[in-house]
Amino acid sequence: EELKLAHFMPSMHPMDQGVMTPLAEQLNAATDGELTIRIYPSGELGKGPVQQYKRVVTGVADIVFGIPEYTPNQFSKTAMVHIPGLFASGTDATHALWDNLELIEDEYAQTKLLGLWANNPSVLLTRDKPVRTVADMQGMKIRTPNPVMAELVKAWGGIPVSMPTTDTYNAMNTGVIDAVMIGPSGIRSYKLNETAKYVTTNIPSALDSFYLLMNKSSWDKLSDEHKAKLTDLTGRYLSLRGAQAFYEAGQSGLDLARESGVEVIEIDSAADAEFREKMKATLDQFIDKVGQEKGVDAHALVDALAGN
Amino acid sequence: MEAPAQHQAAWRRWVEAPLVICGAALIFILMGLSFSDALLRSLFNKPIFGANDYAQILLSFAIAISFPLCVMSGRLIAIDTITDMMPAPVQKILDWLVTIMGVVILSYLSWRAFSNALEAASFGESTLLLQLPFGPSYYAVAAGSGLSALLLLVERLLR
Amino acid sequence: MSPELYGVLGFVALFVFLAMGAPVAVALLVVGFVGTIFLSGFQAAAFTLSGQVFATVTVYELTIIPLFILMGNLASAAGLSRDLFEAAHKMIGRLRGGLAAATILGCAGFAALSGSSIASAITMGKVAYPEMRRFNYGPKLATGAIAAGGTLGILIPPSTGFVIYAVLTEESIGRLFMAGVLPGILLTTMFLLAIAVVTFIWPEEGPRGPQFTTKEKLASLLRATGIGGIVLITIGGIYTGLFTPVEAAGVGAFFALVMLIVRRKCTWATLYDVSAETLKTTGMAFFILVGANVFAPFVALSHLPATIAAAMAGLALGTYGTLALILLGYVILGMFIEGLSLLVITLPIVFPLVVGLGFDPIWLGVVMVIVLEMGLISPPVGVNVFIVKSVVQDVKIETIFAGIMPFWLAMIATLALIVIFPEIALMLPNAMFD
Numbered sequence: 001e002e003l004k005l006a007h008f009m010p011s012m013h014p015m016d017q018g019v020m021t022p023l024a025e026q027l028n029a030a031t032d033g034e035l036t037i038r039i040y041p042s043g044e045l046g047k048g049p050v051q052q053y054k055r056v057v058t059g060v061a062d063i064v065f066g067i068p069e070y071t072p073n074q075f076s077k078t079a080m081v082h083i084p085g086l087f088a089s090g091t092d093a094t095h096a097l098w099d100n101l102e103l104i105e106d107e108y109a110q111t112k113l114l115g116l117w118a119n120n121p122s123v124l125l126t127r128d129k130p131v132r133t134v135a136d137m138q139g140m141k142i143r144t145p146n147p148v149m150a151e152l153v154k155a156w157g158g159i160p161v162s163m164p165t166t167d168t169y170n171a172m173n174t175g176v177i178d179a180v181m182i183g184p185s186g187i188r189s190y191k192l193n194e195t196a197k198y199v200t201t202n203i204p205s206a207l208d209s210f211y212l213l214m215n216k217s218s219w220d221k222l223s224d225e226h227k228a229k230l231t232d233l234t235g236r237y238l239s240l241r242g243a244q245a246f247y248e249a250g251q252s253g254l255d256l257a258r259e260s261g262v263e264v265i266e267i268d269s270a271a272d273a274e275f276r277e278k279m280k281a282t283l284d285q286f287i288d289k290v291g292q293e294k295g296v297d298a299h300a301l302v303d304a305l306a307g308n
Numbered sequence: 309m310e311a312p313a314q315h316q317a318a319w320r321r322w323v324e325a326p327l328v329i330c331g332a333a334l335i336f337i338l339m340g341l342s343f344s345d346a347l348l349r350s351l352f353n354k355p356i357f358g359a360n361d362y363a364q365i366l367l368s369f370a371i372a373i374s375f376p377l378c379v380m381s382g383r384l385i386a387i388d389t390i391t392d393m394m395p396a397p398v399q400k401i402l403d404w405l406v407t408i409m410g411v412v413i414l415s416y417l418s419w420r421a422f423s424n425a426l427e428a429a430s431f432g433e434s435t436l437l438l439q440l441p442f443g444p445s446y447y448a449v450a451a452g453s454g455l456s457a458l459l460l461l462v463e464r465l466l467r
Numbered sequence: 468m469s470p471e472l473y474g475v476l477g478f479v480a481l482f483v484f485l486a487m488g489a490p491v492a493v494a495l496l497v498v499g500f501v502g503t504i505f506l507s508g509f510q511a512a513a514f515t516l517s518g519q520v521f522a523t524v525t526v527y528e529l530t531i532i533p534l535f536i537l538m539g540n541l542a543s544a545a546g547l548s549r550d551l552f553e554a555a556h557k558m559i560g561r562l563r564g565g566l567a568a569a570t571i572l573g574c575a576g577f578a579a580l581s582g583s584s585i586a587s588a589i590t591m592g593k594v595a596y597p598e599m600r601r602f603n604y605g606p607k608l609a610t611g612a613i614a615a616g617g618t619l620g621i622l623i624p625p626s627t628g629f630v631i632y633a634v635l636t637e638e639s640i641g642r643l644f645m646a647g648v649l650p651g652i653l654l655t656t657m658f659l660l661a662i663a664v665v666t667f668i669w670p671e672e673g674p675r676g677p678q679f680t681t682k683e684k685l686a687s688l689l690r691a692t693g694i695g696g697i698v699l700i701t702i703g704g705i706y707t708g709l710f711t712p713v714e715a716a717g718v719g720a721f722f723a724l725v726m727l728i729v730r731r732k733c734t735w736a737t738l739y740d741v742s743a744e745t746l747k748t749t750g751m752a753f754f755i756l757v758g759a760n761v762f763a764p765f766v767a768l769s770h771l772p773a774t775i776a777a778a779m780a781g782l783a784l785g786t787y788g789t790l791a792l793i794l795l796g797y798v799i800l801g802m803f804i805e806g807l808s809l810l811v812i813t814l815p816i817v818f819p820l821v822v823g824l825g826f827d828p829i830w831l832g833v834v835m836v837i838v839l840e841m842g843l844i845s846p847p848v849g850v851n852v853f854i855v856k857s858v859v860q861d862v863k864i865e866t867i868f869a870g871i872m873p874f875w876l877a878m879i880a881t882l883a884l885i886v887i888f889p890e891i892a893l894m895l896p897n898a899m900f901d
């Protein structure tokens with residue numbers, strides 16, 4: 001029996017090499033080749049991240065890797081884990097998700113949840129001006145990946161710019177934008193080390209979450225033995241490996257930046273406090289809005305995730 | 309498939325004109341959006357946040373409109389080298405076969421896009437930044453491919 | 468039945484439908500949809516069909532297609548394109564095949580604006596073809612030059628082909644762009660040589676024009692500053708960071724509209740015609756893209772690319788033998804599959820294989836893009852040829868394919884030169900980045 005696993009990253013991406021390919025190998029070994037996973041990378045079974053959730057629900061693929069952020073209405077509670085400044089690392093965030101799974105699992109009711117993890121908070125790559133304090137960010141055109149970060153960049157005095165990730169390399173090179181906010185693993189993927197002079201690593205910024213979901217009826221069709229084997233190899237165990245793979249890819253991105261002569265900056269605690277102070281009102285508003293739309297106590301959810 | 313070069317039947321003008329006018333509006337808005345976003349960002353530091361999202365929606369509507377216009381003007385590209393060498397009756401049968409193929413697949417696409425439109429909200433399908441819903445765009449694709457199927461059939465019947 | 472066998476049957480069916488005269492988009496949609504039913508079930512096929520169509524018509528980067536088409540149509544309506552060819556005609560029209568040479572140079576210039584071969588072929592087709600016909604050029608040379616020249620769009624940076632290659636392989640986009648420059652110039656030169664050879668053998672394809680006085684030449688150059696200005700603003704804007712290559716399409720179209728107004732040619736009737744033409748051509752291009760994107764998942768599900776790559780690795784042909792076989796495979800697949808989809812489907816298998824043989828990954832990117840370009844202009848599924856055909860209604864598609872031949876040979880020669888002298892691709896990126 002062969003399960004089709006679809007994702008939209010290149011097959012050399014850390015998520016394929018560090019999570020999906022090892023899962024396929026382990027499952028193959030654990031079931032003596034009775035149950036296997038075939039990976040279809042690069043959007044071979046369908047273009048782009050937007051429809052990944054739909055693809056798994058409708059059975060275009062048996063298993064999909066995807067990003068909750070791309071279907072924000074479906075995963076608005078999960079998205080609370082993205083709240084900037086909550087977690088220092090993707091591993092912490094991943095534990096928080098699994099410790100509080102009962103609060104968010106209704107968002108995964110249409111599928112079988114195999115994995116849910118986070119990467120490390122975004123770093124800020126700047127073209128020719130270092131950012132050490134909020135003041136340094138004034139008037140900077142910054143490519144931001146999502147609406148929340150856009151609001152924060154505004155609150156910090158920057159100018160949020162939206163563009164596809166693949167265009168950021170050119171935009172940084174020519175000066176269309178002054179800076180880009182991106183998960184540290186993106187440095188290597190998009191070669192942003194070639195375009196920046198500075199990278200600030202610890203601004204209280206958002207992280208992204210990722211899922212590995214299985215089609216319900218594909219899951220139901222498995223024998224009890226195969227279900228047990230797959231359960232052993234997924235869940236929190238697989239998710240932590242996802243977070244670890246992102247951590248390593250992020251470190252390797254920062255190393256690459258250092259090697260290319262990019263100055264790595266860490267802001268001090270005073271600057272950190274100032275960033276947090278300036279973003280507080282915006283964040284509260286955002287959490288209120290999600291709470292109203294979903295009819296849940298979003299602040300309580302954020303507190304639970306943060307372990308308060 | 310060559311365009312029927314003879315008279316431009318009056319009904320064609322009536323189908324074409326509203327499509328062209330709506331499509332023109334969309335494409336010129338797309339042009340203006342792209343131009344003004346670049347200008348506002350570079351010269352005034354005030355980019356239109358989420359301009360890409362608007363562009364995606366505008367593009368989907370423009371393409372949906374362009375499909376039937378393409379069919380009506382006979383611009384669906386085909387290779388007629390081999391069919392041209394066949395006797396006329398065979399040509400006619402093949403032409404009917406490929407027309408039916410086109411009508412069926414485009415009608416089915418239209419139906420699928422229509423069901424997708426109904427479900428778009430339940431899958432949370434929207435643009436990334438502004439969360440503009442994709443439902444209306446699916447309706448547009450459904451209408452565009454449905455009209456294309458209809459026109460493909462009508463053009464064959466009139467030939 | 469094995470998935471590979473379904474894959475082979477799918478290709479056979481595609482071929483049969485095309486031979487029956489089915490529209491290319493329809494054949495791709497039908498085979499892709501039905502093939503996916505066999506390999507993945509009905510529900511999956513149904514969602515792949517509409518999902519892929521939708522995913523294609525909502526790609527932000529593809530806004531450049533309607534906008535560059537609009538720019539081309541506005542430029543023609545304003546008479547800008549005509550000015551350019553008047554100038555080219557007066558400057559080098561004296562030479563045999565001079566206007567075809569001007570077309571290639573125009574394409575190379577446009578390629579520096581646009582990352583897409585389709586946009587290049589459309590714009591130059593609109594501009595160059597009527598002019599070449601006006602000066603009695605043969606339809607073969609005229610259309611061949613446009614279709615071939617258009618492919619320069621993905622070799623000379625910026626290039627969507629390189630961006631996709633870089634994202635798939637994690638190579639440097641900047642290095643790839645730099646690596647495309649010299650091969651782009653080389654290929655342009657080879658195209659010019661091909662024109663010289665063709666017009667030497669068949670002088671009637673590209674007749675000599677009359678001689679003009681220096682004053683006439685200068686006057687025509689002055690008039691051509693209109694379009695020259697737009698090109699300069701657009702290229703300059705990209706390189707100075709005023710806008711992105713995608714936005715450049717919108718900016719270019721805007722300035723073409725301004726010229727139309729300035730030259731007092733902006734009437735409602737003109738705007739209607741320009742819009743109708745833009746939409747029809749856009750529809751044609753997107754029909755093909757949509758078909759290719761529904762067909763691609765079927766090919767992936769058939770496991771054909773993986774099986775073929777594995778078989779090749781098993782043949783033990785030696786380094787250059789394997790490379791030659793792979794490139795040949797691409798040339799053949801490129802005849803049937805749209806280039807960028809082909810890259811996405813095959814690169815994950817081919818890249819490790821070729822790099823494992825010891826070839827430079829940046830060099831491979833350049834070689835791949837040239838092979839894709841060949842696929843864009845080879846029958847039966849030559850996307851650029853279809854595009855030119857959509858712009859040039861009165862020429863038969865087989866005439867264009869015939870006209871392509873000399874340029875196709877020029878590409879083979881360029882490819883051979885780059886394989887023998889990898890420095891052509893690697894000199895600039897190595898100089899700039901190390």
Ligand code: NA
Nearest residue numbers: 578581620625
């Ligand atoms: Na280009």
Ligand code: NA
Nearest residue numbers: 801802842848
């Ligand atoms: Na081809």
